[in-house]
Amino acid sequence: MFKSWRNVKKKIKATFKLQFQATQVPRQKKPALIISLVPEDVGKTTFKLEKAAVQDGICSWDNPVYVTVILIKEPKSGKLHEKIYHFIVSSGSSKSGYLGEASIDFADFADETEPLSVSLPLKFANSGAVLHVTIQKMHGDFDPRKIDDNEDPILSKDRSLKNQLSNGYTDKNDESFTEVSSGRAGLNNFFLSNLRDRCAVVQGYN
Numbered sequence: 001m002f003k004s005w006r007n008v009k010k011k012i013k014a015t016f017k018l019q020f021q022a023t024q025v026p027r028q029k030k031p032a033l034i035i036s037l038v039p040e041d042v043g044k045t046t047f048k049l050e051k052a053a054v055q056d057g058i059c060s061w062d063n064p065v066y067v068t069v070i071l072i073k074e075p076k077s078g079k080l081h082e083k084i085y086h087f088i089v090s091s092g093s094s095k096s097g098y099l100g101e102a103s104i105d106f107a108d109f110a111d112e113t114e115p116l117s118v119s120l121p122l123k124f125a126n127s128g129a130v131l132h133v134t135i136q137k138m139h140g141d142f143d144p145r146k147i148d149d150n151e152d153p154i155l156s157k158d159r160s161l162k163n164q165l166s167n168g169y170t171d172k173n174d175e176s177f178t179e180v181s182s183g184r185a186g187l188n189n190f191f192l193s194n195l196r197d198r199c200a201v202v203q204g205y206n
Helices: 154-164 183-205
Strands: 010-023 034-041 052-055 058-061 064-074 086-090 096-107 116-120 131-136 146-148 178-182
Touching: 034 064, 086 131, 096 116, 096 131
Parallel strands: none
Antiparallel strands: 010 058, 010 064, 010 131, 010 146, 034 052, 034 086, 052 058, 064 178, 086 096, 116 131
């Protein structure tokens, strides 16, 4: 029997812009810090920010990071599954340089239309440092497209065009899919991704 479309989970691709700053940083042998991004469902570092200098206990990363994730939405409740990322702050690879880590759930920011700043005390190391993260969901010039787990991609693209929906999830349908890039390259990737999605929709429609 066919599954009811009402019981099929939705997959939504979303890109978030992240800007980082650490405060109350204790003195370190190496006066510079890095941040490692670890998706909980991957379990290992997928991206590292470049080293940033610490001055008067403050460390700021000039270049933003763009993180693209897949959010899973329950059809009945409308709730999104957790999409947790851990941010590990350290001065290098040695254990002595570990300052701690903080976490966010991107599902908590899926509906935000304006940038939000959160202050996250670093855990597990008693360093006293605080990681400040400004999170902004990126919006193209069209609405996010949602595709069902068992839906024909071509039919979905056809429907998406008719509904003027794009910027969605096409061939990368793994729930653990993530893309991370930094600075101008990250912004370019975001716009290129939107362009590829739109082209895919038009091709499917034709």
